[in-house]
Amino acid sequence: MLRYLPFLLVLALWIYAFIDCLNTPEEEVRGLPKVVWVIIILLFGEVLVGPVAWLVAGRPRRVPAGGAAAAEQQPRARRTEWVAPDDNPEFLKSLKDETARNEEKLLKDWEADLRRREDELKRRESGEEPQPPQD
Numbered sequence: 673m674l675r676y677l678p679f680l681l682v683l684a685l686w687i688y689a690f691i692d693c694l695n696t697p698e699e700e701v702r703g704l705p706k707v708v709w710v711i712i713i714l715l716f717g718e719v720l721v722g723p724v725a726w727l728v729a730g731r732p733r734r735v736p737a738g739g740a741a742a743a744e745q746q747p748r749a750r751r752t753e754w755v756a757p758d759d760n761p762e763f764l765k766s767l768k769d770e771t772a773r774n775e776e777k778l779l780k781d782w783e784a785d786l787r788r789r790e791d792e793l794k795r796r797e798s799g800e801e802p803q804p805p806q807d
Contacts, residue, residue, distance in 0.1 A: 682720060689713050689723030692731065700732035 709730045716722030
């Protein structure tokens with residue numbers, strides 16, 4: 673079991689660096705573009721050069737604990753938190769608007785079909801020849 677430990681540690685560090693790089697916003701990445709960091713981590717993951725380079729040189733600097741004054745001095749891009757669709761009021765409003773539009777269109781289609789049928793029925797009762805639909 674102990675002979676697998678170094679391999680597992682390298683694998684864990686590689687996976688951590690890879691996922692951390694993917695989850696870091698592009699504007700917070702230091703040094704190189706994010707795509708280049710991903711390639712470096714993938715290519716040099718086995719020898720730990722890629723993951724260690726990411727953690728040392730590419731990863732964004734975090735504000736130290738208790739450093740609220742330092743955080744105010746360094747403007748950083750604010751990370752927006754992910755919100756589930758059923759908790760997102762904008763998404764729910766868009767669904768409601770889309771549903772209302774669909775219902776309105778369906779109602780107009782039903783009304784047009786009803787008018788067409790009424791006209792057809794009136795023509796039959798008056799003895800006129802039925803005309804083909806004009807769709």
